[in-house]
Amino acid sequence: MTKWRFLRSGSASGAWNMAVDHTLLESMSRQFQPFFRLYTWEPACLSLGRFQNTSTGLLPGVLDRFPVVRRSTGGGAIWHDRELTYSLGFRAEDLDTSGVKATYERLCGFLLATWKELGYEAGFAKDLGPAPSLGAVTPACFAGTEAYDILVDGRKLGGNAQRRERGFVFQHGSIPFRLDWSALGTLFAPEFLPVPEKVTDLDSLGYREATDALGDRLASNLELCLGILLEPSNLGPAETERADQWAYARYSNIDWTSKGTGTLRPVELPVP
Amino acid sequence: MKLFSLSGEWVEAVESGWRVGLSVENVSDLGDVTFIELPLVGTRVAPDSPAAVIEAVKAATDFHPPVSGTVRLVNAAVSGNPGLLNQDPEGEAWLIELANVVPGDLEPLLTEVAWRAKVHRE
Numbered sequence: 425m426t427k428w429r430f431l432r433s434g435s436a437s438g439a440w441n442m443a444v445d446h447t448l449l450e451s452m453s454r455q456f457q458p459f460f461r462l463y464t465w466e467p468a469c470l471s472l473g474r475f476q477n478t479s480t481g482l483l484p485g486v487l488d489r490f491p492v493v494r495r496s497t498g499g500g501a502i503w504h505d506r507e508l509t510y511s512l513g514f515r516a517e518d519l520d521t522s523g524v525k526a527t528y529e530r531l532c533g534f535l536l537a538t539w540k541e542l543g544y545e546a547g548f549a550k551d552l553g554p555a556p557s558l559g560a561v562t563p564a565c566f567a568g569t570e571a572y573d574i575l576v577d578g579r580k581l582g583g584n585a586q587r588r589e590r591g592f593v594f595q596h597g598s599i600p601f602r603l604d605w606s607a608l609g610t611l612f613a614p615e616f617l618p619v620p621e622k623v624t625d626l627d628s629l630g631y632r633e634a635t636d637a638l639g640d641r642l643a644s645n646l647e648l649c650l651g652i653l654l655e656p657s658n659l660g661p662a663e664t665e666r667a668d669q670w671a672y673a674r675y676s677n678i679d680w681t682s683k684g685t686g687t688l689r690p691v692e693l694p695v696p
Numbered sequence: 697m698k699l700f701s702l703s704g705e706w707v708e709a710v711e712s713g714w715r716v717g718l719s720v721e722n723v724s725d726l727g728d729v730t731f732i733e734l735p736l737v738g739t740r741v742a743p744d745s746p747a748a749v750i751e752a753v754k755a756a757t758d759f760h761p762p763v764s765g766t767v768r769l770v771n772a773a774v775s776g777n778p779g780l781l782n783q784d785p786e787g788e789a790w791l792i793e794l795a796n797v798v799p800g801d802l803e804p805l806l807t808e809v810a811w812r813a814k815v816h817r818e
Contacts, residue, residue: 475731475751498731498751523725524755570728572754586755589746 426518429459430643430654432636438469438493438504443671445511446496447663449594458514460646460654462639467491468505468604470611473498473565473585478682481563481616487682490611494681495596497585500565502598503607507582508635510642511596516588519650528572528586531595534646535584539576541641544629549573549580564608565598566618579624599638600625698786699802700811701743701762706786707797707805713768714797716761717790718750718781721815726752729778734770734792741767741794743801748791750781763801765794 433444441463448459469491472478475498478487482501486492512531516522521530529548539546550571562568565583573580584597603625608617631638643654659667674680698706704719723729731751741747746758747767774780774789781789806814 473751474756475733475749498756499753524752524757525725525727528754568753570753572727584754588755588757590758 426458426650426652427655428512428514428652429457429657431459431461431657431659432639433461433463435464435466437467438465438471438491439671439675440667441465441469441509442471442493442495442675443667443669444659445513445594445596446670446674447659447667448511449513449589449592450666451663452513452515453590453592456515458512458518458652459657460512460643461510462642463509463511464507464635465504465509468503468607469493470501470503471495472501472681474587476501476563481613483611483613486611492681493675495585497587497594497596499583499585500562500568501611502565502583503604503611504598505600505604505607506602507598507600508638508642509596509598511594512646513592513594516591516593519593524586524588525572527593528584528595530649531586531593532572532574532584533649534642535574535582535597535599537645537649538638538641539574539581541645542629542631544576545578546574546576546581549575552578563616564612564618566603566623567612567616569622576624577629579622580618581624581626581629601631601635602627698808699762699805700808701760701805702811702814703760704811704815705760705762706808707762707794707802708790710793712793714763714765714794715790716763716792716794718759718785719811720785723781723785726750726755726757728753729781731756732775732778732781732791734775735767737767737770739767741765741792751778759791761792761794762805763794763797765797767792768795769793 472494521527536546582599586595698708700706704722707714707716729752733749735747741761742764743760747761748759770792
């Protein structure tokens with residue numbers, strides 16, 4: 425049975441959270457040990473998609489007024505406040521599923537299993553009714569509707585995005601306990617706001633367990649769905665230092681955060 | 697005549713150089729493409745490093761060219777209209793055109809017939 429690192433990182437800033445994910449991917453590319461990580465955000469933070477154009481959909485001045493970070497994954501912006509976020513990474517060849525869509529479905533299995541375990545009706549939009557309209561990425565992730573969105577009791581719950589690079593697969597996703605509609609109204613232009621009738625959060629679904637309990641459920645279902653064993657782990661000293669470098673050089677860097685399209689080459693840092 | 701890498705990137709000689717792109721099968725698997733970042737003209741690219749990034753609705757993936765070479769043209773039509781890649785990945789939606797291609801890189805590539813036979817058999 426393949427062993428994956430399991431990190432429960434707790435709360436941190438957006439830049440640190442993205443830097444830790446980046447560092448774990450680097451470690452995995454050298455040691456080939458997949459990882460699963462759970463974390464929260466403090467302070468609340470807006471994350472932008474890798475290529476998201478900040479001039480569309482966001483209200484003026486958002487980048488100056490709120491904590492903002494740019495992700496390595498695509499898609500639209502997410503306001504991370506009262507939520508649990510997961511990230512995972514592995515070698516594509518480690519999963520007995522190939523293809524982008526098939527891998528995505530396989531990976532999201534642990535989310536669907538968790539929602540079903542809690543008694544909710546859950547599935548991909550494409551499997552639950554008429555095909556939703558497909559289209560461009562919306563400025564606000566939760567406003568978008570597409571075939572591979574996860575719907576719970578008929579509404580979109582959270583958002584997930586995947587990045588594939590050099591034979592490695594990275595995916596992270598946001599699971600909102602409670603969407604802060606008043607905050608969303610200060611971030612996105614009205615025409616780009618999610619429609620309340622089409623999205624949901626765990627609070628609205630009646631979920632009352634603590635964050636750690638949800639983390640336990642997700643971890644347990646990931647093990648079952650992928651046939652893996654999660655081993656508790658923490659960042660090592662070298663990884664902590666490396667994450668610090670990424671947080672400083674990239675994820676706190678206003679050029680990285682604000683640009684709509686970036687240079688293809690990442691900021692080069694010496695490999696420790 | 698197009699030649700394909702095992703992972704589904706193609707290269708084809710044209711009058712002015714070598715065009716490279718992504719197979720119909722790969723693009724279909726990605727889904728609706730929403731953004732394409734192409735390299736700068738003059739960049740040296742090689743199969744072992746990403747030359748472009750293609751973002752679809754659920755996954756962003758690196759594009760590795762099947763051969764090494766120097767970028768002499770990028771297809772502005774496809775970067776300006778990413779959906780074109782879904783419509784015609786092996787035609788109008790080529791990604792970059794290379795010069796100074798390393799001839800040895802072509803040797804392990806498969807003909808279109810051989811590549812399709814392989815991927816559809818698997």
